[in-house]
Amino acid sequence: MKTPVVLSVAVVANSVGSVCLARGMKTFPGLDTTGIAWLLDAAAQVLSNPWIILGVFLLVIFLAAYMAALSWADLSFVLPATAPGYILTAILARIFLQEDISPLRWAGTVLIVVGTWLVARTYSPQTELALKGQPVDSRGQRPRSTQSI
Amino acid sequence: MLDFTLLMIVILAGAGGDVSVTRGMKAVGEVSSLRPSLLIRIVGRVATTGWIWLGVLCKAIAFAGLLALLARADLSWVTPATAVSFLVETLAARYLLRERISPTRWAGACCVGLGVALISL
Numbered sequence: 001m002k003t004p005v006v007l008s009v010a011v012v013a014n015s016v017g018s019v020c021l022a023r024g025m026k027t028f029p030g031l032d033t034t035g036i037a038w039l040l041d042a043a044a045q046v047l048s049n050p051w052i053i054l055g056v057f058l059l060v061i062f063l064a065a066y067m068a069a070l071s072w073a074d075l076s077f078v079l080p081a082t083a084p085g086y087i088l089t090a091i092l093a094r095i096f097l098q099e100d101i102s103p104l105r106w107a108g109t110v111l112i113v114v115g116t117w118l119v120a121r122t123y124s125p126q127t128e129l130a131l132k133g134q135p136v137d138s139r140g141q142r143p144r145s146t147q148s149i
Numbered sequence: 150m151l152d153f154t155l156l157m158i159v160i161l162a163g164a165g166g167d168v169s170v171t172r173g174m175k176a177v178g179e180v181s182s183l184r185p186s187l188l189i190r191i192v193g194r195v196a197t198t199g200w201i202w203l204g205v206l207c208k209a210i211a212f213a214g215l216l217a218l219l220a221r222a223d224l225s226w227v228t229p230a231t232a233v234s235f236l237v238e239t240l241a242a243r244y245l246l247r248e249r250i251s252p253t254r255w256a257g258a259c260c261v262g263l264g265v266a267l268i269s270l
Contacts, residue, residue, distance in 0.1 A: 018224060021216070022219050025219045025220045026219075026220075067170060067174050067195070070171045071175065071178060071180040072181075074242065074248045075168065075171040075238065075241075075242040075246060075248065076238070076239050076243070076250050076258075079239070080235060080258065080261060083261065093223070093224045099223045105226075105267070107267050108264040108265065108267030109264065111261070111263055111267060112260070112265065114260050114264075115235075115258065115263075116257060116261060118254070119253070119258065119261075121253060122250075122257070
């Protein structure tokens with residue numbers, strides 16, 4: 001139960017946060033100064049932009065949920081399981097950022113979702129990573145061979 | 150060219166960060182409760198795990214690269230383009246973290262990589 005909940009929080013926070021961040025960076029007006037003054041000016045503008053602040057806050061939430069999931073699940077599972085966010089991000093970008101998305105891009109997005117669905121099917125609560133980095137089975141035994149491909 | 154370089158930085162630093170964070174979180178132990186007293190202890194363990202700090206550093210580098218890339222390109226290109234990191238990270242999970250990765254999981258990762266290629270066209 002906790003895996004779908006935590007991953008859903010991660011996905012939504014990631015997508016909405018990314019869109020906020022992109023919105024903030026796009027409203028970045030041109031700067032007249034150069035050199036170190038440009039860097040400080042840019043940093044001040046970036047840090048005081050509400051979209052960027054909101055985006056960063058949401059991405060921090062994503063990170064917390066993501067790290068929590070990693071404490072019990074494989075990286076190779078959690079990673080693609082957070083990928084449905086790509087569809088959500090594309091839709092949000094279309095609505096809020098008025099970005100055009102070609103049919104080819106949509107096809108690619110669909111492929112990504114198919115791929116993540118495939119990976120989601122391989123979830124095994126018993127694949128555990130022991131502290132030494134060797135996978136153990138559910139009885140805590142180390143298999144003789146760790147080759148999987 | 151700059152876009153591609155930035156993308157490479159985002160992907161590689163991101164992969165390194167995820168591998169380190171996974172290593173660290175496995176050492177911290179399973180997060181199984183939202184009780185504040187337990188959460189504080191977990192946060193404490195996280196803050197004192199070296200792998201986590203290494204991961205944070207890598208992720209910070211990836212984040213800086215991502216911000217730079219976002220200022221130049223569409224989000225709906227950038228986000229999926231960085232998804233090729235799935236392949237990179239699955240490889241890293243296999244060889245650095247020694248996770249068991251079934252053919253189905255590999256197929257899924259390849260699908261994602263293919264989807265990314267389509268999106269970048």
